[in-house]
Amino acid sequence: MAASNQSPVVTVRCRGEWEEGVRTRLQIRRFAPLRSDEPEQLGGTDQGPNPMEYILAALNGCVSVMLHMVARELGFAYEGVELEAEGDIDVRGLQGVPGVRPHFQAVRQRVRVTTSEPPERLALLKETVESRCPVANLLKDAGANLTATWVSV
């Protein structure tokens, strides 16, 4: 990650190296290497999450970042957040069947916020997060039918 003092643009990077079959070693900065693979039913050795699972991890992580940032702006108090995301993929798309979207047909996210704030404040938090969250907007702009349900507990 690199950002200058002048520019609002940051550049992020990742390197990858094919291991064998559909398994790849992934390196982000100084962090421990990640591995992506596929389950055996999709031709892999299942030694790591598959790429679309990493997209859902990014979605959960990004909504959590934005929730923290927007909550500070709104003075919204919370003590915990749990996130669940699931996405449907029609594998005929990646197999090359014309007319089938290769990425998500639909993505559903559930967000449980531990808070005593009232429902209208939670709704404002959700709306503001969703309007600004990079990964949520990536999915929405791609037509991936993202729907999110936020509840307070």
Add this chain to the structure above:
Amino acid sequence: MAASNQSPVVTVRCRGEWEEGVRTRLQIRRFAPLRSDEPEQLGGTDQGPNPMEYILAALNGCVSVMLHMVARELGFAYEGVELEAEGDIDVRGLQGVPGVRPHFQAVRQRVRVTTSEPPERLALLKETVESRCPVANLLKDAGANLTATWVSV
């Protein structure tokens, strides 16, 4: 990941739990938990990749999967693949500045394939992978200006 014998649709999942600040613990199936965070300049503790870095990891992993799959279909022989991805983010988008796309302004990928196949076969491999790769199509459909350069070595 769940797939029935009848349906071409698979569903992938990820769970997340907020740790503190902008740091989140992410769980995919039985794999070791991941962590997403932000660098200190973006308000985090930098204990893990940030969400947009996970998106680039997914891109590298997914292109590698598709390369293997399509190479088998084409009878394309290769001995190695190295992938580099970088993406530009204008942070004014996530800060709520209207009219600024919150996700990638541009994504560049370089793919080095160790092969003795001729350039036109590499071009066919690239074109076929890009037309079917879930993550590449997610970025393209979202208007993230993905450009890829493939070379043989």
